[in-house]
Amino acid sequence: MTKAASAVNNILQEVSAVERESMEFDVVIVGAGPAGLSTAIKLMQQAKAAAKELTVCVVEKGSEVGAHILSGAVFEPRALNELLPDWQQLGAPVTTAVTHDDIYLFNSAETARKLPGFAVPKTMHNSGNYIVSMANLCRWLAQQAEQLGVEIFPGFAASEVLITDNIVKGILIGDMGLDKHGKPKDSFVPGMELLAKYTVFAEGCRGHLGKQLIKQFQLDKDKSPQHYALGFKEIWDVPAEQHKPGLVVHSAGWPLTADTSGGGYLYHAENQQIVVGLIVDLNYSNPHLSPFDEFQRYKHHPVIGQYLQNGKRVSYGARAIAKGGLNSLPKMSFNGGLLVGCDAGTLNFAKIKGNHTAMKSGMLAAETLFQALSQDENGGADLTAYAEAIKNSWLYDELYRSRNFGPAMHKFGMFWGGAFNTLDQNWFGGKLPFTLKDDSHDYAQLKPAVAAEIIQYSKPDNVLSFDRLSSVYLSNTNHEEEQPCHLQLTDSNIPIAVNLAKYNEPAQRYCPAGVYEIVQDENNAPKFQINAQNCIHCKTCDIKDPAQNITWVTPEGAGGPNYPNM
Known part of the structure; x- marks a missing residue:
């Protein structure tokens, strides 16, 4: 063992x-x-109906629910109607109904063709749907959960899974107050163990604990590899005359080339946004290819730019999306726990929607958990009934x-393909x-x-397009600077x-x-620099690194973006 490795080992032991x-x-x-909160609400609804006492807690790494x-x-x-049928009377922030769908094929930076309805997959039509802020909807769902007796702990990151005899026993909340070398500072507070009969992992796409569990328990055996996309989002305040509440615009084509799939969107939400x-x-x-710069180019297309001109960009963010669907869906149960929502990959990519499916997966998990706890209060079983519950539901039919x-x-x-x-x-x-399959990674x-074409990107005009740093500023991202880097290299x-x-x-x-x-070191040699303070927790590096050399782990609780209403 080297001297450096020995020092690190001593710190870890300490x-x-x-x-x-x-x-x-x-x-x-x-x-x-949406998956975790729906699980919690459904669990407590069942407990209340059966007059059974149940203790449920939700751990959230963001500074607040929705952050x-x-x-x-x-x-x-659909899922919300089932979970809380009176959501409108309860004041759910779901108020802007979709009024119209426009779907375009962008042929170039200047031209577009609006597609007639018969030429568009019917999954892309949005009659009966709403334009919402999921951050705000999750804040509201958290209120409903707390009223039912759920304990919610925001600002605490689940850093490790506690496993004994191949059974998940709970999680460890990450230590607070470690310096960049992992050594305790004066402000050090050790993480707490949260023990449970069952633990539900609802971390979202590429959850770092879900990733470990899938590997450890071989939950993806005989499945296609999960596939991902990187989704960008900005919120703009626009003049009233440019705002058409309820209008939904989707596009395919430019700026993405023929060998790069994806698409754009623009939704007219409430409050002139x-x-x-x-x-x-x-x-x-x-x-x-730079996905960020492709997004900045996208906003210059006349179909998009017409709605943003004279507006003001007020928020920015990005997040990976699990889009492998049914072919990539892992086994979602193991001894002592379940995977739900995008931690497993329940998004319906034909609809470009995963919130209702995540909620439904959580509700089915809650029904499975409540039945298991009613029959055996010790917990720790592999709840294979969960897979059967999913298969008998509309969630499976959609996927x-x-x-x-x-x-x-x-x-x-x-x-x-279209x-x-x-x-x-x-x-x-x-x-x-x-069934078509894509078994590539x-x-x-x-x-x-x-062997690849070099792409020249124009400088941002600071009217419709912007640079990365000013964008990250709008995400309200912050991390405690003096802490271990949460972006870990297997081989530096x-x-x-x-x-x-x-x-x-x-x-x-x-x-x-x-x-x-890539910066220059003191000898003018190239050096790989990680600015972890900027990380918005999108997980793209963990996914796309060609050597699979980068692992995203949780920073201290409350670190990362602070999205107001994304």
Whole structure:
């Protein structure tokens, strides 16, 4: 063991030797997003109906519920109707109904063709849906959960899974007050153990504990690899004459090239606000591509720019999206716990919607958990009944009908893939007698830099397009500076020796927050620099790094973005 490794080992032993306090619950839920909060609410509804005492807590790494929630979002209220049928009377922030859908094919930076309804997969139509802020909806769901007796702990990051004899026993809340070397400072507070009969992981896409559990328990055995996209979102205040509440605009094509799938969106929300974004699938092959800069270009298209001119950008964020669907859905149960929502990958990409499916997965989890706790109060079982509950639900039906959507786009490209999906959804209802699969890994798709076209991006005009740092500023991102880096390299030599040499180090471009840079050291040699303070927790680096050398772990609780109403 080297001297440095020995020092680190001594520090880890010093921290792990600290006596930790613990709390016990029937169910601990990691993540206060739509899946986690729906699990909590449904659990307590059942307990109340059965006059049964149940202890449930939700741990949220954001500074408050909603601080880390980012979603488009056109919201389908199906699950909410089931969970809280009187949501309108209760004042849910779901008020802006979709009034019209415009769907375009952008042929170039200046031209577009509006598609007629018959040429669009019916899953893209939004009649009966609402334009919402999921951050605000989650804040409201948290209030409903607390009124039912759920304990919610914001600002605490679940850093480790507690496993004994191959059974998940709960989680460890991360230590607070460690310096950048992992050594306790004067302000050190040891993390607490939250013990549970069952633990539900609802961390969202590429949850770091969910990722570990999938690997440890081989939950993705015989499944297609999960596929991902990076979704951007900005909120703009616009003049009244440019605002059309309830209008939904989707687009395909420019600025993305034929070998890069994805699409754009623009929604007219309430209070004279417009949300605009671009989704870039992370199986793209050109290492010179910058998803952030593609998004900035997108806003200059006349169809989009007409609504943003004379407006003011007030918020920015980005988040990875799990889009593999049914083909990539892992086994969602294991001894002592469940995966729900985007931690497993329940998003319906044919609809570009995952909030209602995440909520439904949480509700089904709650029903499975309550039945198990009613029969055996000790917990710790592998609740395989959860898979059966999902299979018998509309959630499974949705995911089954959309199973070919992503693979078709990946295999056949935007035009022919789109044509296939229109035929599949509109004529066959997603029930063609075969299943397309994409068994490639997103991170393995990059071409060598010398074999790829160099993309020239224009400088931002600070009217419609902006730079990374001013964008991150609008995300209200902050981390305690003197803490261990939460972006961990397995091998610190790979970024320069491999990724820079072969791919011109794509982390410089795929990160939407300017976290990764190539700078010159004191000898004028290239050096890989990590600006962890900028991280907006999108998880793209954990997904797209071609060497799979970067692992995202939780920073201190409350670190990261502070989205007001994303």
